[in-house]
Amino acid sequence: MSACEVNLAPLSTLLRIEAERTALPAFQAAHADRQVDPVA
Numbered sequence: 001m002s003a004c005e006v007n008l009a010p011l012s013t014l015l016r017i018e019a020e021r022t023a024l025p026a027f028q029a030a031h032a033d034r035q036v037d038p039v040a
Contacts, residue, residue, distance in 0.1 A: 008015060021027050028034070
């Protein structure tokens with residue numbers, strides 16, 4: 001169970017895919033935390 005008490009077991013395939021894609025360098029480079037904030 002997650003912190004929100006939601007059973008994520010039925011989503012195991014999606015969770016596996018998400019974990020695998022976050023390991024890819026292209027996804028790491030494109031992550032929002034690595035993007036430059038726009039200048040106002």
